[in-house]
Every structure is written in structure tokens, then in C-alpha cells.
Amino acid sequence: MIRRTALAAAVGAALLVLPACTATGGTSKGADAKAADDPSKVTGAITVLTQRTDLVQDGTMKKYAAEFNKTYPKVKVEFQALTNYEAEVKIRMNTENYGDVLMIPGVIKKSDYPKFFASLGTVGERSEKYRFTDFTAVDGKVYGQSPIGVMPGFVYNKRVWKEAGVTDWPITPAAFLADLKAIRTKTDAVPYYTNFAAGWTLTSWTFVNGSVHCDPRATTKLAEGDPWSEGADLRVGDTLLYDIVHEGLAEKDPTTSNWEASKPRLAKGEIATQWLGTWAIVQFQDAARKAGVDPDDIGFMPFPAQVGGEFCAVVSPDYNQAVNVHSKHKEAARAWIDWFTDKSGYDQDNLAISPRKGAALPEVLKPYEDAGVKLIELDDSKGADVKLIDTESEVGINTPDYRQDLVDLARGARKGTLDDFLADLGRKWTDTQKTVGS
Amino acid sequence: MADTTEKPAVGHPGARPVPGDAPVPAPAPRRARFWRRLTPWLFLAAPLALLIAFTYAPIVNMVAFSFTDWDGVSPELHYTGTENYTELFTRSDLFEVFFVSGYYLAASAVQIVAALYFATILSFNVRFRNFFKGVLFFPYLINGVAIGFVFLYFFQDGGTLDSVLALFGHHSDHAWLGTPASANTSLAGVSVWRYLGLNFVLFLGAIQSIPGELYEASELDGANRWHQFRHIILPGIKPVLTLTVILSVSGSLSAFEIPYIMTGGATGTETFVIQTVKLAFQFNKTGLASAAAVVLLLIILAVTWLQRRLVPDDRVDLV
Numbered sequence: 001m002i003r004r005t006a007l008a009a010a011v012g013a014a015l016l017v018l019p020a021c022t023a024t025g026g027t028s029k030g031a032d033a034k035a036a037d038d039p040s041k042v043t044g045a046i047t048v049l050t051q052r053t054d055l056v057q058d059g060t061m062k063k064y065a066a067e068f069n070k071t072y073p074k075v076k077v078e079f080q081a082l083t084n085y086e087a088e089v090k091i092r093m094n095t096e097n098y099g100d101v102l103m104i105p106g107v108i109k110k111s112d113y114p115k116f117f118a119s120l121g122t123v124g125e126r127s128e129k130y131r132f133t134d135f136t137a138v139d140g141k142v143y144g145q146s147p148i149g150v151m152p153g154f155v156y157n158k159r160v161w162k163e164a165g166v167t168d169w170p171i172t173p174a175a176f177l178a179d180l181k182a183i184r185t186k187t188d189a190v191p192y193y194t195n196f197a198a199g200w201t202l203t204s205w206t207f208v209n210g211s212v213h214c215d216p217r218a219t220t221k222l223a224e225g226d227p228w229s230e231g232a233d234l235r236v237g238d239t240l241l242y243d244i245v246h247e248g249l250a251e252k253d254p255t256t257s258n259w260e261a262s263k264p265r266l267a268k269g270e271i272a273t274q275w276l277g278t279w280a281i282v283q284f285q286d287a288a289r290k291a292g293v294d295p296d297d298i299g300f301m302p303f304p305a306q307v308g309g310e311f312c313a314v315v316s317p318d319y320n321q322a323v324n325v326h327s328k329h330k331e332a333a334r335a336w337i338d339w340f341t342d343k344s345g346y347d348q349d350n351l352a353i354s355p356r357k358g359a360a361l362p363e364v365l366k367p368y369e370d371a372g373v374k375l376i377e378l379d380d381s382k383g384a385d386v387k388l389i390d391t392e393s394e395v396g397i398n399t400p401d402y403r404q405d406l407v408d409l410a411r412g413a414r415k416g417t418l419d420d421f422l423a424d425l426g427r428k429w430t431d432t433q434k435t436v437g438s
Numbered sequence: 439m440a441d442t443t444e445k446p447a448v449g450h451p452g453a454r455p456v457p458g459d460a461p462v463p464a465p466a467p468r469r470a471r472f473w474r475r476l477t478p479w480l481f482l483a484a485p486l487a488l489l490i491a492f493t494y495a496p497i498v499n500m501v502a503f504s505f506t507d508w509d510g511v512s513p514e515l516h517y518t519g520t521e522n523y524t525e526l527f528t529r530s531d532l533f534e535v536f537f538v539s540g541y542y543l544a545a546s547a548v549q550i551v552a553a554l555y556f557a558t559i560l561s562f563n564v565r566f567r568n569f570f571k572g573v574l575f576f577p578y579l580i581n582g583v584a585i586g587f588v589f590l591y592f593f594q595d596g597g598t599l600d601s602v603l604a605l606f607g608h609h610s611d612h613a614w615l616g617t618p619a620s621a622n623t624s625l626a627g628v629s630v631w632r633y634l635g636l637n638f639v640l641f642l643g644a645i646q647s648i649p650g651e652l653y654e655a656s657e658l659d660g661a662n663r664w665h666q667f668r669h670i671i672l673p674g675i676k677p678v679l680t681l682t683v684i685l686s687v688s689g690s691l692s693a694f695e696i697p698y699i700m701t702g703g704a705t706g707t708e709t710f711v712i713q714t715v716k717l718a719f720q721f722n723k724t725g726l727a728s729a730a731a732v733v734l735l736l737i738i739l740a741v742t743w744l745q746r747r748l749v750p751d752d753r754v755d756l757v
Contacts, residue, residue, distance in 0.1 A: 093511050108511060108512075109512060196704070197590070197704075199702050199704070253594070253613040253615070253616060255615035255616055256593055256594040256595060391720075391721045396720060396721065400704075401703070401704070404705070408706075413616055413617045413705055
């Protein structure tokens with residue numbers, strides 16, 4: 001008995017000491033990752049964390065590294081691909097060991113950027129050359145740079161839409177619904193595919209924000225108002241999604257939808273439309289090639305809304321690359337980010353929008369130029385507030401949950417009306433706005 | 439049992455064999471005594487270190503986090519007292535998800551009855567006994583994630599289940615994961631399919647440890663199979679049965695893998711653990727999620743305690 005007590009005491013003592021060892025990572029603050037003047041003198045081995053598991057597996061990233069070594073011969077680049085990037089990198093960031101170059105995960109608060117990342121320069125310097133600088137700017141310093149710009153929109157099969165007799169992009173949600181109905185009656189295709197099971201595909205409906213009213217200050221509006229008030233961007237988007245499902249224009253059983261399978265199915269014309277983004281075009285074209293159909297059938301169209309007779313599309317950054325503040329080779333890491341953004345050709349390879357100001361649009365967005373779609377960037381000065389309200393209220397505009405509920409509601413698997421549902425979201429959102437005091 | 443073969447151990451000149459009773463070692467020199475005391479601890483060191491590092495330390499950490507507002511990554515965290523627990527218990531929506539556990543609880547009842555049935559049948563002499571044992575146990579060996587994906591195809595519109603039903607002339611147009619009731623029933627069904635094998639093996643092992651003479655004796659007394667089951671098998675495996683029930687209840691309350699992979703908690707299939715994971719990783723409320731995990735742990739402990747009080751685990755003596 002005495003022994004048992006002694007054991008318990010020893011274990012207890014060990015446990016009291018242990019939590020001290022698991023304190024969260026360092027708090028060193030305000031390092032700079034300066035660009036080197038002479039590429040041949042930059043040395044060191046750097047680790048680049050990426051979410052593109054596919055590019056690491058098929059050797060594409062290695063090819064980029066080899067190209068990079070032609071300019072920076074003394075830098076050794078290694079890649080670590082994380083399948084579940086957000087969750088895995090979050091845990092690693094509790095230590096100092098989270099690579100030298102990484103993508104800034106969504107979970108990090110903007111005000112914490114200086115504790116985790118080394119600055120790439122001031123807003124003044126960088127905004128002359130690059131887009132999206134204020135998305136990662138804290139106190140006038142920039143902490144990240146996205147290698148590509150992305151734009152939300154509908155990926156659609158041109159052939160199917162033409163078969164249904166639609167030649168022009170619809171300009172109102174009502175016209176869009178009418179077109180989907182025409183597809184249902186005149187073709188065999190599923191007019192719209194929600195990709196409900198994958199979840200994140202529904203999350204992209206949040207990116208209608210800004211496109212509906214062509215308003216660069218849409219994010220500020222989210223932070224200060226009710227995103228689901230009458231006529232607000234998110235309400236217009238969510239109502240369209242509701243109507244699509246409610247009118248039976250989506251797939252029959254959304255709960256067992258399959259993202260990977262949806263790509264060749266859209267390419268072959270079994271599915272007509274999906275709301276995604278420019279980043280998806282290259283994947284659907286690949287799927288078309290593999291399925292032996294014409295990749296040029298893959299089209300891309302903006303949200304059906306016009307302001308002053310013009311369509312509007314929001315260009316935003318993808319994941320921003322940043323330098324670990326604890327990195328021992330910040331110069332080499334910085335060199336990689338600069339090279340990857342400017343010279344790698346990663347943006348062209350992905351048919352994406354270049355992050356450099358004044359660069360031409362990719363060929364695939366030619367129809368946008370022809371149609372005179374106005375491209376805008378959102379002011380992100382209130383981005384951190386929106387994120388805070390979103391997580392505190394547990395509404396989750398950046399998670400799939402509420403839109404999965406919306407789709408369930410629309411197909412009758414959940415009780416209630418759309419108005420009540422959106423009003424409830426709005427109430428949660430505005431209540432939290434008051435408590436977080438922004 | 440007079441064991442006199444023990445030889446004096448080298449290095450223990452004082453130890454001498456004592457015929458008859460257990461050998462009583464003579465007082466060894468202090469050094470030797472110290473080492474003898476230490477030896478079991480040296481053996482225990484590795485498992486204890488692993489146990490503390492990977493089981494108890496994380497639990498202590500989790501309890502500690504449950505009193506903070508940590509977001510899971512920020513270097514700063516603030517002590518908030520019992521705020522998380524207050525929030526947890528004042529928000530009824532966080533406990534509504536336990537209704538979903540009802541489906542899994544009902545499924546566990548079916549599962550235990552089925553496992554008991556198969557274990558009893560296969561403990562008698564049946565043809566292809568081992569083959570059937572393998573068939574029943576096999577699903578338990580498959581990785582849960584793989585099972586989730588396999589069953590997604592199974593329940594798909596026009597998937598395996600629909601095709602099989604069509605073979606029997608039933609052309610259903612039912613979306614198996616389409617409504618909360620149907621989805622939860624389907625998921626609980628997958629869970630039965632997966633864990634039936636484990637229960638079955640536990641029961642079978644317990645049944646086979648019942649001495650064979652008992653059956654012979656009962657047969658002489660004119661007992662049939664049902665009598666044997668009721669009066670020999672059931673009391674004989676009672677401890678294992680109780681254990682299985684406890685495991686099933688705690689498993690139902692903390693169901694996670696299968697619903698998380700198959701539906702991600704959509705369409706009313708969110709369980710308490712899925713909700714906790716979402717709080718921690720989608721809404722970055724690690725503090726609140728830790729509190730939820732602590733509460734779940736306490737609920738399971740309470741249920742187990744209650745069950746032990748209601749069904750005391752007294753020693754069974756068949757003979």
C-alpha cells in the first residue's frame with residue numbers, strides 16, 4: 001500500500017513538471033528576411049512546406065528547385081508536402097520547427113504574424129511591384145506573398161451550355177436559374193453539382209463576397225454589418241445556392257458526391273456547372289485530357305450579377321508564402337520566395353493570375369477580357385476582424401458546415417425556411433460583433 | 439509441491455534452499471538489496487515513461503488548456519478560470535448532439551445480441567466453423583478510414599447497396615445518407631459491421647473457457663441448447679458481457695471515425711467528438727474544445743460507475 005502511494009506520488013510529481021515542457025513556441029519578434037544582392041553568395045539548406053502534395057509526388061517541385069539552383073547554386077531546397085495542410089502545420093507551429101518557407105495558415109491571427117514570420121519588406125516597397133500586399137501587412141510591414149492570384153467563378157462545360165441554347169453568360173441569379181432549367185430539360189447533364197460531401201467546395205460560395213455589388217470594401221461591410229441582410233452579397237449567393245438545390249437543379253444525392261469523380265464528369269458533359277475558382281480550371285482541363293475529351297470545352301464564368309452593365313470579379317491571393325522567423329537561412333528562404341513569385345512560371349503553369357502588378361491575364365481568361373469583366377481587389381484592412389467574428393460566433397463562413405445545412409434545408413432534409421435560417425446566421429453574427437467590440 | 443530443486447544463486451551467498459515452504463531469502467547485503475528492489479522499476483521504466491509521456495501528460499495538458507482561451511497556435515494564452523465550462527453547460531446546443539449517440543447505442547444493442555448469437559452457435563460443432571469465425575472477425579482488422587471510404591461507395595446513388603437490392607427486385611431510389619434518420623441509421627449500421635467481430639471474439643473466447651464437462655453433465659440431465667445457453671454460457675461469460683456493454687456505451691458516446699470520414703458531421707450526423715474537433719480545428723477554440731473533451735471523459739466515467747453499481751461484477755463460480 002505504501003508502495004502504491006509512493007508510485008502515485010512520483011507519477012503525480014512528474015505530471016506537474018511536464019506541462020512546463022510543453023509551453024508554446026518562442027516569442028522572438030520582428031526579424032527581417034532581406035533579399036540578397038548577389039545570388040551566388042546565398043547559401044544554406046531550406047525546407048519548403050507546401051500543400052501541393054500532387055506537385056511534390058510527380059516531381060514538378062523538384063524541377064522548380066533545379067531551375068532555382070541555376071540562379072542560386074549554393075541553396076539546397078527540400079520540400080515537405082502536407083496532405084492536411086491547415087491542421088498539420090498548425091500543430092507544428094507550436095514548435096520552432098515549421099520549415100524555412102511555408103504558407104501562412106488561416107488559423108494564425110494577423111496580429112501574431114510578426115511572432116511567426118520574418119518580414120519581407122515594407123508595404124511601400126512591395127506594393128509598387130506586387131498585388132495583395134495588405135493581406136499580410138502588419139504595422140506597415142509585409143509578411144507574406146502569394147505566388148498566384150485566384151478568382152472565384154463557375155467552371156462550366158461550354159458544349160452542354162450551348163446545347164441548352166445558352167450562348168451569353170446570365171446576368172442575374174434568376175437568369176442563371178432559368179439557364180440551369182434549360183440544361184435540365186434539353187440535355188442529359190446534371191445542371192449543377194454541389195460537391196456537398198467534400199465540404200470545402202461549398203465553402204467557396206463565401207467568395208461571392210465583393211462580386212455581387214462590385215464593392216472593394218465588401219470585407220469591411222462583413223465586419224460592420226449583417227452579411228445576410230436583404231441584398232447583401234452573401235445573402236444573394238446563399239439564396240442562389242438554395243434555389244439551385246431547391247428547384248432540383250443539383251445532383252440527386254449530394255451526400256455521396258465525389259470531388260475527384262466530378263472533374264472528368266464535368267469535362268465529359270455529365271455535369272454542366274460548379275462554383276469554384278480559376279485555380280480549378282487547370283485540374284478540369286487535365287481531367288478532360290485524361291478522359292479523352294476536348295479540354296477547350298471547360299469554360300469559366302463570373303457570378304451572375306452586373307453593376308452598371310459590367311460583370312465584376314474579385315482577385316484574391318491564394319496561400320501566402322512566408323519565411324519562418326526562426327529560420328537559420330532567412331536569406332536563402334527569401335530568395336526562394338522571390339524567385340518562386342517572379343521567375344518560376346508557377347502562375348502560368350497553373351493558368352493563374354500573376355501576383356505582379358501589370359502582368360497580363362492568362363490566356364484562359366480571354367473571355368473575361370472580351371466581355372469586359374471588371375477585376376477588383378478587396379480591401380483587407382478589416383480581414384482580421386471578420387475572421388475573429390466568424391470563429392467566435394461559430395458561424396463559419398470559411399468552413400463548410402452552414403452551407404451543408406443550407407443544402408439540407410433546400411432539399412428538405414432539414415426543417416425550417418430560408419429566411420429564418422439566414423436570419424439566425426445574421427443574429428449570431430451581429431451578436432458577436434457587439435461582444436468582440438470591433 | 440515440495441520443490442527442492444532451487445540452487446543457491448550466484449552472488450547471493452546467504453540464500454539457501456529451504457525444503458517445503460517458499461524459500462525465504464536471508465537478509466542480503468545492502469547493495470544487493472538495493473539492486474533487487476530497483477530491478478522491477480528498471481523493467482517498468484520504459485512502459486511507465488511511455489505511458490506518462492503519451493497518455494497522462496497529454497491528459498493533464500488538456501485539462502490545463504480547458505481553463506484557458508488558447509486558440510491552438512498563438513504563443514499567448516490566458517487563464518480564464520471555469521469560463522469554458524460555464525459556456526459549455528449554458529449552451530444546450532452543444533449537448534443536442536448526444537441524441538445522435540442514441541442511434542449508436544441502439545446499434546450496440548443489436549451488435550451485442552448478434553455477436554452473442556454467432557459466438558454461441560460457433561462454439562458448438564458447426565461445419566466451416568473457422569471459416570465463419572474469420573468472416574465475422576475480418577472487418578475489425580480493416581482500417582477505419584478505409585471502411586469509411588468503402589461504405590461511401592456502398593451507399594452512393596446506384597452504388598453497391600442499390601445494386602444488391604436491385605438483384606432482389608427491389609429498385610429503391612433512397613438516398614441512404616440523405617436524411618438525418620436514414621444517415622445515422624446507415625452510419626450506425628457500418629459501425630455494427632465493423633465492431634461485431636471484436637465483440638464476437640471476446641464472447642467466443644469466454645465461452646470456450648467454460649469447461650466441456652458442464653455441457654456433458656447438463657446433457658445427461660436432459661438440457662437442450664437453450665438451457666445450456668441460459669444456465670451455463672450466459673452466467674459463464676457475464677464479466678466479459680459487462681465489459682462489452684461498458685465499451686459499447688463509451689464507444690457510442692464518443693463515436694467519431696466513421697461519421698467523420700463519411701459525412702463529416704453533415705445532415706445531422708454530428709457526434710460530440712466531431713463537434714469537439716470542429717471547435718478546436720475550425721473555430722480555433724482549443725480551450726473550449728478541451729473542456730468539452732474533459733466533460734466527455736467525466737460522462738463516460740460516470741456512466742461506467744453507474745453501470746457497475748447497477749450490475750455488480752461478482753465472481754462467477756460455475757462449478
